[in-house]
Amino acid sequence: MIAAVFGFAFWKLATPPKKETKVYTIGLLQMSPTVSENMVGFKMGMSELGYKENVNVKYFYRDAEGDLKKLEEYANELVAMKPDLIFVNTSPATKIIKEKTEGTGIPVVFSMVADAVRAGFVKSMQSSGNNLTGTICSYIEIAPKRLALLKEINPKIKKVLVFYRPEDLSGGPATQNILAAAPDLGVEVVAVPIAKKEDVKNYLDKIKPGEVDAMMDPGDSMVNAALAEWGIAKAKELKIPLVMLSKGEAELGALASYGVDYVDLGKQSSLIANQVLKGIPPSEIPVETPRKFMFTINLKTAKEIGLEISPKALEKADLIIK
């Protein structure tokens, strides 16, 4: 009997307590495939932090492919799943998710948002005051820098065409920043307001060679989509530089791009997601600005348009597509 008691006691001591692995569920909502690298970066970051897909984390991925109807439908679906967290990128998707998760207590980590405060997603950068936190892409702040780089690529540039939506929370203020910086850079900016995507096409169809020296994207999602669809080809046709936002667009044929590193921003967002999953309320996690920006130059396009890139610009490039 004594043996039984001691045996039981030592068995209790020797048997480690069962540790159940929590499987987190994360909803991923993406506005369009153009920012898919951001989603990839997020998943990579999560993996580096020890969240292994189908082991201790399950992702429910939805891509609205630029369709606002689909976006709303997917947002409803994800919220109904009551995940542990929703990771969402771009402002339109964040806006819908914010509305849908209000009062549900589902934490949301956003990314690729131009200005989270002005968009009303958060109360301030220090504290959202709600269930949202995340990373912004600083498009508004870096818009003049993009113009400066364009000028460095080809110092002869004098007239730059910029399409923008005045009401857009990113494109509007970014264009204002570009206009303010232009005189110091010795550049005239032709700022063309648009209401719909096709306005860009209509304008480009009418433009004549020599009318402008370059084109740039201020960081407006609609303008971005339109330039990707028609602007890249038109810039090549006019043999003028086009500077856009991401590496992907440079790969598509834009002469250069300057913007946030989507992958790195996704990884940065994963650090925030990790904090949220560890129990820190989103309202206590400040919204972060990007830690890495990427300047890409496409030398193939440069060759196509017959432009010799200045060595200074090439030195500054993080990525050169040859």
Added chain:
Amino acid sequence: MPSKQLEEKGIPDKNLIYLACVLVILGLLVLIIILTFFWRVSLINDLKKRLVNYQISEVKRASESIEKVITRELEDIENLAFQVAILNQKKEDVETLISRFMNENIAIREVSLINLSGREESRFSKKEIFSQKLGRDFAFLEEFETAKNGILYISRVNFDENAEPYLIIDVPIRRTEVEKPSGVLRAIFYLQAAWAEVLETHIGRTGRISVVDDKGMLIADPSPARVLKKINLLDFPPVKAVTRGEFFLGGEYFNEKMTKVIGVGAPIKRLKWGAIIEQDLEEFQEPLKPINEMIVVIFFGTFLICGIVIWLLNTIVKADKELWRRYTDWEKAQQEIFDAKQILEIKVRARTKELEELAKSLEVRVDERTKELKEKVEELERFHKLTVGRELKMIELKNTIKELQKKLEELKKNK
């Protein structure tokens, strides 16, 4: 006597045996309790030591990691200033150099070149563009004056408008240590990269690594909101130790939330900062739970066993007493039977004697009576002879008469 025989065999000492048994059991129980207590204390101390050692190794790793990142960045910035001096501040080359530097060091988000009068001549940023009219004046500011005098300046931890922590680092631009600086290179070093790896370390559920500056101010914590509250932790033992440049090798105290925690600390010597780990004591003691459970099991098990043994002894004692009582009764009964037998024997002997005497007197009387009877028998025999002979003669006469009568009648008939 039977009872005397049993006593000689030792049965009267059985209570002493029982007492000895109980005392041995109780002694064992006390021994187990004492041994378990000492074993538990030593085990707990050992476990605590291991956990604290683990925390110490983690906090050392954290402080070394932060120190390494910051030292590397400082060296890079000093090296950049040296290269700028070599290039003799040629604008184009310097711009290229700094651009390349910033591409490689994403934690450095802004670099400025300041002339000896304190005027910012150029600024390099991934976000902003610089024009001369935006140039700032740093003259008479501590950061500029320190670097101008050839001393590396490192600011306290600042937070930008987005609550991101950064350091301002000013280094003199010169080719040799003895050369008079030709200007000052000012860099903004964002600390997220230095924090990231460290703050992602989790010690259990409640353990966290924090970083404090030389004044005990919390400058990095897994919960950024806690940092933004600008808490001074100088009153807490590990923080006190690390601000003195010493290690704190484990101790219990109440943190600012009045939660009892166990903490360790390691200094980050170059900046006189410190990394501390705090873990809720409750969670820290969780590994002790199975030990405590085991001890409870041992205690209750021992008590149970002793209880059962004592109960068994008690039952045996009771049974023995009952047996003894019955035995005593039986012995008493035996004695009574023996006594009764003795009395009976005496009585029987007396009666036997009486009977023997009676038998003797009876024999005499029987002889007398036999003689008398013999005489009477003889007399009767004589009388019988007399009376029975006559009777027989008479019976013969009667038969003869009957035969004669028969013959007479026959003769009459024949006539």
